[in-house]
Amino acid sequence: MTPVLEARGLRKTFGGVQAVRGVDIDVAKGEVVGLFGPNGAGKSTLFDLVAGAIAPDAGAVHLDGRDVTRLAAWRRARLGIGRTFQITRPFRDLTAIENVLAAVPRVGAPGRHDADAARATLAKVGLGDRADDISGRLTLGMLKRLEVARVLALQPTLLLLDEPLAGLTGREAAEILDLIVVLKSEISIVLVEHNVRQSLPVCDRALVLDAGEVIAVGLPDEIRVDPRVLKAYLGEEGRPRC
Amino acid sequence: MTITLALQLLVNGLVVGGLLGLVALGLALIFGVMRVVNFAHGEFITLGAYLTWLIAGGLGMSPLLGVPVAFLAGAAVGWAVQTLLISRVASRPSLDMLMVTYALSAIGLGLFSLAFGGDFRSYSEGPNGEVHLAGVSIGLRGLTVLCICALLSAAVMALLRSGHVGLALRAVAQNREAAASCGIDTRRAERTAFSLAVGLAAAAGSLVSLIGTTTPSVGHDWVLDGFVVVVVGGLGSIPGALLAAVLIGLVQSFCGFVFDDAWAKIITYVLLYATLLLRPQGLLGQPMEA
């Protein structure tokens, strides 16, 4: 069964900094992969490389078996890669529903992409009553959710979520995690999060990045007690925390 | 082409290049520190030119006095413009900022036309005569301009390389948020950058009035070439701006002789398009997003 995402040997250097150093990542259909690591580990850069926002210095990205390494970001979006941003990027002068309608659905996507479908998507993330509000006036928590609704309108096969829980209240975060669980039967998800405790439970597998390299890969329970991971986060050895 | 002629064109090209460098330096400073393209830059050049014409032609004093006067006047106006107008629009989409500087340009152009009319102004005060070196005759005016440009450029480079002010400007240019969290007053840095740049523009205008005629659109013409220099050199790169200035000055000088002035300009603009096509980041700039 071809994995939804297969990335090999991704490498990216900015000036003197090696942000991503030979990273491999696989995501199977219906899987949620957690991507963790300390600040500056290269997680957002990895997302940029997979989504096509920046070109890798080396390596290849395959989506459903198709080589997309040379394709521009917008083409990859049309093929089914959706991504959210660490710092939200709403179209401030457009209403929430217009934000959702701006998305161009994946080529061959079955669902409709009209105003009704957009409202339904907004309702799914709890913004149903905000559809006609100018997005520039929404709170951070709402903007985070709008970002998710917007990318769902793409009807993606692969979803890259960059810190979707940051800035959300406990309850809002729980709702998003519930949504992820519901989505994963149709969409494969890579999830970057700092809130490891809350997000690890929804992950089927986890990958830990440090200084641009993968230092651990495996099941959540394995990662939780992996000494290299603990050292990367905490700087000390062999002290399981949970 | 004889050696003498080539040297002559070289010198002329350096004079133009020096002036372009001063103009481009200001533009690069503003873009580097504030990420603003100052479409009103030309009007500040015109300001310096008319101020110097008033000093020399009107009061009969040495036009060289015009350089510091223009610089200070320009810096003062720049300070006011930045504080009252530019800073208000800084956090808005770049379309707004562009419109503000463009509107200022229209207002300035209109005011100069109103105050001085469309006549060509010039004056005979100041250095006159020629210097002869190796068969090449260099006008004293051109030589003076070249020297002052070199001096001013060197002074600005020195300022940027060392001292608190230079460090603050470079820090804000590289990473604004990081600079702010280090305790650098970013708004003050922007005011300094803008007034310094506008002062340089006015000084350049002062020198322009020395070697050419002054009209309400004189600054506009020079700033267009200034923009070419900044793009070819690399937006925001100061060494790039200086390098490209000399290059374009020489290109215009030689092409102006071989063909004519209009063709020299056409070739300059073709160079610009070629840069955008083949190497958008210019000679020394950072890659632009595509």
Next chain:
Amino acid sequence: MVATRRTDGVVVLASIAVAAVVAALPQLGASSYSQILVYYAAYYLALGQSWNLMSGMTGYVSFAHGALAGIGAYAAVIALNAGWPMAPALLAGPAVALLASFVIGATSLRLRGVAFTFATLFFQELALLVLRKMPISGGPGGLALQDIVPIWLPQLLMIVLACGATIVMVALRGSRTGIRLLAIKGDETAALSLGIGAAKMKVALFCVSAAIAGGAGAIHGLFTASLYPDVVFNVDVSLIALAVPMIGGVATAMGPVVGAVLYVCIGEAFAIFAPSLHVVAVGALLLLVILFMPTGLAPFIAQRLCRQSPRATNAVEGRTP
């Protein structure tokens, strides 16, 4: 969205009605002075809408629209002087402008930021230089239309063009394409991540915009019947193309209408009192609008008049104030 579609339909019908009335003015006995004012209002409106279509919707500022209109004028006059029939000659204007815009756009719209704006700025200068040199365009001495055309023709054509451009704007604003263009304007990176083919859309829109500007220029060439490069390619024309929508209401259909009428009024007022102050006044007005009501006059007034939800009608609403 259904409500705004209906109001958009009303706006379109109203525009056609107004245009028809205006076009019939000569028949209704309006003075030739007022006819000329109406003509210029239509000309400024056509130019302003063409700029609005591109720069208002995408945020990529063009300084080339004056030059695009200018080369349209030259193309039409040269074609007519060469014996072409009226219709193909007039179409030569938009055709040439479209070609030029394609070259500029394909090269510079791949890049973000000010590259496009610079490219258009230099196109203006380049056009002036080249047209002064080319013998076919009559050089600096100018070019005259050999067979003078009856004045009602350009008057009628300009009104039709201005009305048509306004309707295009209404249609665009109410469409999914319009939303996507505004998305590009708001945040191009995010737009790209949502599958919006920004580069292609920008180039296509610039070409449409240029064709309209070229058409306006061609018609204006008929009207003035003689072209001087320094007049045709004066920076004033690009200022008009830009100021009319920015002052009236950027990215709206009705904004440029307000802007064009206002521009004509200012022009007349200053022609009587202080001729050289015209440019200063427009610049000052533009500055004031940007500082204090950046969405433009029309949306500002609309919000004052009907204090309701922010989405009154696509024709008038621009962006978050």
